Every structure is written in structure tokens, then in C-alpha cells.
Amino acid sequence: MQAQEPAVVHVGRVSAVYWSGEEAAAVALAEFADRAGPWPGIPNPPQHRIRLIVAPSAAHFDSLTAGRLPEWGAAAAFPASNTIVLVLSRDHQRVLRHELAHLALHSVVRRVPRWFDEGYAARAAGEWDRMDVLRVNWALLRGLLPSLEELDRHIRQGAAVEAEASYALATTAVLLLERLGGDRGLEPLLQTLRGTSDFDLALRATHQITLGQFEEMWRRDLRKRYGWLLIFSSVTVFWAFIGLLLAALWAWRRQRDRLRRQALDEGWNVPEDLWKPDGSPNS
Numbered sequence: 706m707q708a709q710e711p712a713v714v715h716v717g718r719v720s721a722v723y724w725s726g727e728e729a730a731a732v733a734l735a736e737f738a739d740r741a742g743p744w745p746g747i748p749n750p751p752q753h754r755i756r757l758i759v760a761p762s763a764a765h766f767d768s769l770t771a772g773r774l775p776e777w778g779a780a781a782a783f784p785a786s787n788t789i790v791l792v793l794s795r796d797h798q799r800v801l802r803h804e805l806a807h808l809a810l811h812s813v814v815r816r817v818p819r820w821f822d823e824g825y826a827a828r829a830a831g832e833w834d835r836m837d838v839l840r841v842n843w844a845l846l847r848g849l850l851p852s853l854e855e856l857d858r859h860i861r862q863g864a865a866v867e868a869e870a871s872y873a874l875a876t877t878a879v880l881l882l883e884r885l886g887g888d889r890g891l892e893p894l895l896q897t898l899r900g901t902s903d904f905d906l907a908l909r910a911t912h913q914i915t916l917g918q919f920e921e922m923w924r925r926d927l928r929k930r931y932g933w934l935l936i937f938s939s940v941t942v943f944w945a946f947i948g949l950l951l952a953a954l955w956a957w958r959r960q961r962d963r964l965r966r967q968a969l970d971e972g973w974n975v976p977e978d979l980w981k982p983d984g985s986p987n988s
Contacts, residue, residue, distance in 0.1 A: 721757045724765075730793055731759045737798055738789075744809040745829055745883065746891030751812045755805075758790045766792040780804045784811035803830040813895055816902035819857040821882075824875035825891070828883070833876050850927065853878065853920050877931065878923050885912050 709725040714732055717739035723731035738757055744750055760766035767774075769790050770781050780791035782804040789804045791797060806829035807822065817825075827833065851859060851874070859871040883890045897907040905916040914922070 718752060719755045719757055721759060723759045724761045727759050727761055727793065730797075731757075734759060734791075734797065734801055738801060738805055741802055741805045742809075744806060745825070746886070746889075746895045747809055747813055748892065750809045753787045753808075753812060755808065756786070756788045757801075758788065760790060760792040763792055766790060782807035784808055799830055799832065803827065803832065806830055810895075814898040814902075815900075817898060818853065818904055819860050820853055820871075820875040820878060821904065823860055823872055824877075824879035827872055827876040828879050833873075833880070850874075850924060853916070853923075874927075877927060881923055881926050882919075 711722050711724050712728070714721050714723070714728065714735060716732065716735035719735040719738045721731040721735040721738075735757060738755055742750070758769060760769055766779075774781055779794050779797075780789065780800045780803070782789050784807060787808055789801065789808070791800055791804065794800060803826045806826040809829070810817070810822065810825050851871070856871055856875055856878075860868060860875065879891070882894060886893050894907060894911045897911045898904070901907055908914055908916055908919055912919075
């Protein structure tokens with residue numbers, strides 16, 4: 706329970722709201738937010754004022770966001786008011802950069818699909834790492850490769866593990882779009898999105914492909930770039946099957962040879978007159 710009223714500290718264009726005991730963290734985060742950038746594909750983002758609310762606990766964060774976010778959420782961005790709410794964590798600077806990327810993106814576009822929104826923020830925050838590669842490979846291995854529309858739903862409503870894989874998959878889609886832009890990366894697409902909220906229309910105008918064609922391109926790219934675990938597992942399963950087959954054949958042959966030896970031994974008596982008293986055979 707927080708009895709104290711919140712305080713505010715101003716750093717550049719950032720106003721940080723905090724509660725007693727969190728002043729140092731609020732100042733550090735405000736300084737970080739004020740100098741954050743650059744942003745992929747946005748060379749000169751508008752320099753709007755930002756309100757940063759540093760929640761003292763997860764319960765306080767939940768009350769500030771009206772309980773509308775998943776229980777695993779640690780921060781939220783509200784582009785309409787240029788507000789970010791976060792709860793302090795071990796990695797709060799990276800979390801803050803992710804939310805700042807949302808504000809930067811929405812300062813230059815009208816509306817984008819959720820998968821692009823979250824994938825862009827993850828790309829801008831440098832969140833793509835080996836664990837994300839493994840999550841993507843695991844999703845491919847399990848055959849859980851959703852459509853982009855399903856990806857939107859999983860990000861909004863999925864459980865924590867499902868959401869992590871969905872964020873990773875969304876990031877791969879944004880990385881592919883960045884490669885399609887060549888040296889300019891995401892800039893051509895974002896410039897087109899300034900004038901339209903139709904993502905399919907923006908893709909047609911920028912890269913001469915439909916959203917459906919991009920989705921198929923993305924699926925192929927996933928299997929090509931991140932399907933190594935699927936290939937490895939296929940090879941492993943193949944050799945495991947061969948190993949089991951060889952073991953079964955070896956056991957079957959052993960059993961067959963043992964039965965043959967038993968059959969040869971049964972009823973086989975050597976006549977005594979074939980042997981000399983000293984045990985040597987008669988010639």
C-alpha cells in the first residue's frame with residue numbers, strides 16, 4: 706500500500722512520475738529515455754514530450770493499466786498520450802527502450818498490425834538473440850507456425866510461453882521486411898505507412914507484393930534461416946530409427962543362431978568306437 710503521493714522529476718523532454726524511494730531510478734530512466742535512439746527506419750522522429758510513470762510494484766502497475774495487460778507484462782506504451790508505464794525490474798532499461806520504440810513508431814505511422822508493432826519494438830530494442838532463435842526453431846519443430854493474423858491474436862491473448870514465441874516470430878517478420886528494404890531498411894515502408902493504415906496497400910506500394918505474398922515469403926524464410934533444429938531433429942530421428950532397426954536385427958540374429966545351436970546339439974551322440982582309449986580319434 707502506497708500512502709505517499711507521487712512526485713515528478715523533469716529531464717529534458719521526459720517527465721518521470723515516481724513514488725517514495727524510487728527517485729534515483731526515475732531520474733536514471735528519464736535520462737535514458739531523453740537520449741534514446743536512433744530508431745530503425747525513422748531518421749528524424751518527432752521530439753514529443755514523454756510522460757514516464759515508474760510503478761513501485763506489480764500490483765500498482767496493474768492498477769495503473771486498469772488490469773488490461775497480461776499478467777507477465779512489465780511495461781506498456783500509450784502512444785496517444787506519449788505515456789509509458791513500467792515496473793522496475795532487473796532489465797528495465799531494455800524494457801523502456803522497447804516501449805520508447807512503440808512511441809517512436811507511432812509518431813510517424815497511422816496504424817500497423819500488432820505483429821509489426823511488437824516486432825519493430827523488439828528489433829529496435831536489440832532483443833533478438835540466440836534464445837529467440839531457439840524459440841523460433843522450437844515453434845517450427847512443433848509445427849506451430851501461425852499466420853500473421855494468428856500471430857496478432859497470440860501476442861494479445863497468449864500465455865507467457867506462447868507470447869514469447871510469438872514475439873520472436875514477429876521479430877523475424879520485421880527483420881525480413883528490413884532486408885527487403887536493402888540499404889534503406891524499413892525506411893521506405895514506414896514512409897508509405899505515414900499516409901495509409903492499410904498494411905497490404907503499403908506493401909504493394911513499397912515492395913510490389915501483397916500481404917499474402919509476404920506471409921508466404923516469411924514462412925519460406927523461416928524454414929530456410931531458422932529451421933536447422935527441424936533438420937537436425939529429422940536427421941536424429943532417422944539415425945535413431947536406423948539404430949533401433951540394427952539393434953532389432955542383431956537381437957533377431959542372435960536368437961536365430963542360439964536356436965540353431967540347440968537344434969544341432971539335440972540327439973547328436975558320438976559313437977564310442979570312433980575314439981581311442983587315450984581320447985584321440987581312430988583313423
